[in-house]
Amino acid sequence: MSMTSPIIETNESYLKKVEKVHKQNRIKSLLKGLLFLLPSIILFGVFVFYPLFRTIYLSFFLTDAKGATTVFVGWEHYVNMFTDPIFLKSIKNTFLFVIYTVPVTVIISLFLAVIANEKLKGIGFFRTIFSSTMGVSVAAASVFWLYLFNPTMGLLNEFLQMFELDPIGWLTDPKWALISVAVTTIWMNVGFTFLILLGGLQSIDSSLYESADIEGSSYFYKLRRITIPLLSPTLFFVITVSIINSFQTFGQIDILTQGGPANETNLIVYSIYREAFVNYQFGSASAQAVVLFIIILIMTAIQFKVGERRVHYQ
Amino acid sequence: MTLSLGKKITFYILLIISALLLAGPMLMAIVMSFMTNQDILSGSLPTALTFDNYIAAFEKFPLMKFLLNSFIVSTVIMLGQLILASLAAYAFVFMEFKGRDLLFFIFIGTMMVPFEASVIPNFHIIRDLNWIDTYPGLTVPFFATAFGTFLLRQNFKQIPKELREASLIEGIGDFKFFLTVVLPVAKSSLITLGAYGFLTSWNMYLWPLLATTNDSVRTVQIGLKQLQTQEQLNDWGMIMAGAVTVIIPTLILLFLGQKRLQKGLTEGAIK
Known part of the structure; x- marks a missing residue:
């Protein structure tokens, strides 16, 4: 100047x-x-x-x-919502769905990441296969599984038949429908979760393993004492993202079950969609959306809070 | 760390079984898409391979148009995100002004608002703008991205501040510095974000379902849903041909960019 x-x-x-x-x-x-x-x-x-x-x-x-x-109408939508058995079921099943999908997705992805983190010939090929479901859209994944779940032609019931078990109405039996949608979702989400966890594993300092090797530690001891603790920030991130994703599930339901049977798979986003764009009840649909927003807000806040604490302790 | 032969074999067995289970549904779809309908209905193994399902899917259905629409929508969203996120990230890293940190906090705050929770007013906005069944309606709402801004900010931060100071002495303005120094240096993060943006846009479902009412700009995901619901004859071979066509572009993108995506997303996740 x-x-x-x-x-x-x-x-x-x-x-x-x-x-x-x-x-x-x-x-x-x-x-x-x-x-x-x-x-x-x-x-x-x-x-x-x-x-x-x-x-x-x-x-x-x-x-x-x-x-x-x-x-x-003031709080009327909220009051009605929490006395409406269909919405309460939707909330309950959304939480159930999160419980069905998140732990299984993370455990499978962690297992895949651990075995794909070994320095073996051709490991790149396996990594590509394991992450591939990340490239599969909701619509395509749902179509694949729609066939697998098909009551007469589907492979799943054919397997059951091979073992002389009764066929299951995967998408039509109220006992199974939510589980079937959960299976589809787990399959879809494994690719992304695997990729992030593999990245986390690769950022762990390899000298830690070398010194453990010198001490003659076993494979599972290393897994428990080195891998899992050092991976915990990544694991935490992956768990939060998976929970948030599960709360936002929509496409699978639209293609596989349309919320049925008996509203078993009418998860919250599908419920909002139906209330707003099928019934044109934008007011009550918005009240449901506010509930969804608050749930996600709490989840994200926890992620930030715990994430922050982690940084302090480092 | 070298593994004993026994351990190696164990790992390979686990890897192969996992790969087969995980890729199973996709392999099944690919095989079915080349099978005759007779084979599929009788539940036998393929006796003959044919392209008929693909030909039928493209001829009976505007699949080509849907693919083109998806390609346009995903490319536009990707470019929009790259431009907006890199501009914003530059301001957050290289410019100093009052309220910068507060603004950054607000940006990050948008991650807490799930699109699904605000979809109703968004739909009304697009409708009131007469953007239903248009490319802007499908793309513009997704241009601003907190995740992308955050990812690029992490990367821009690694560019030495001295570089900017030196350029200031030479009288180089912010925009020129942004274009000629920052963007080329951050090329690999831009590619990561671009690939990620394309992938997620290509796979979008809820919004294109709401924002399209006819085939003019309808994306391929919604096209696939139509193919599946309108096909009364249970022509699974054709449906699978459609589904496989839909996932090919993103799978290619993933195979090419897997390492980069992994690195980029992990950095965004952990740092």
Whole structure:
């Protein structure tokens, strides 16, 4: 910044000028910074923050079929929701679904990551296969499993027949439908979870294993004492992401069961979709969306909180 | 760490069994897509291989159009995300201004709002903009990405600040520095984010289901759903041919970029 002036100034006015220039620079850099951020800020505003507040707002109203508010009903949607057996079932089954899918996905992916982390010939091929379901879309995965679950032609019932067991109505039997959707979901999610866990394993310092080898530690001792503790941040991340993903399940249900049988697989996002875009009850659908938002908010908050603590302890 | 022969064999057996189980549904679909319907219905092993299912899927169904739509939508979202995320990440790393940290916090906060929870007003916005059945309606809502901004910010941070100071002395402006220094240095993260953005956009389901009412811009995922529901004859060979066609582009992308994706996503996850 060259602002030498030939006039001898008093100390005070010089300071004032410096301050003014500083202020101008601050405003300039603020404007410039905002310019780089503006596209994102505008789109977040229009497609994230406004819809969020609008959803909360709508949840206190009745609406017409176009989504315009008609009558203010206060907390009525919330009160109705928590006394409505169908919604309560939807909440219960959503949590059940999370319990069915998350632990199994993480355990299978961890197992795959551990065996794919060995330095063996051709391991790259196996890594590619294990991560491949990440590239399979919900629609395609659901179509594959729709056939596998097919009551007459599906491979699963053919296997049962081979062992002379009774065929199962995988998607039509209320006892099995949620489990079948969970199996599909686990299969779909293993690819991504595996890839992240493998990355976590590879970032563990190999000298730790070497010194354990010198001490003659067994394979499972190393797994328990080195791998799992050092992998815990990654494991934690993967568990949170899986839980959030499970709460957002939609496509599988739309293709496999449409929420049936007897609302067994009517998980929360599908329930919102049906309430809003089939029944045109945007008010009560918004109230359900607020519940979903709060659940995800709590999950993410826990992730940040625990993640932060982890960093402090390092 | 060298393994004994016994251990090696154990690992290979585990690897092969796992690979077969995991790839099973996909292998089954690929085999079925080349089988005649007779073989499928009688439940026998394929007696003949044929391309008929693929020909039928493309002829009876606007599959080509759906593929093209998906390609356009995914590419546009990918480019939009790359541009917006890299601009934002640059501001967060190289520019200093009041409220920067607060803004970053707000960006990260958007990750807490699941799209599914705000889908109703989003649908109304798109409808009121007359963007139903248009490419902007399918793409623009996904341009701004907190995850992408975060990922690129991590990467931009590794560029030495001295580089920016030196360029300031030479009188190089922010935008020029961004284009000529930062973007080329961060090429590999940009590719990671691009691949990830393309992959997730290609596989999107709920939004294209809501934002399209006819075939004009309908994406291939919704096309596959239609193929499956409209096909009354239970022509599974054709349905599988459609499903396999849908996953080929993303599988190729994944096979090419698996290592990079793994590295990029893990960095985003752990750091």
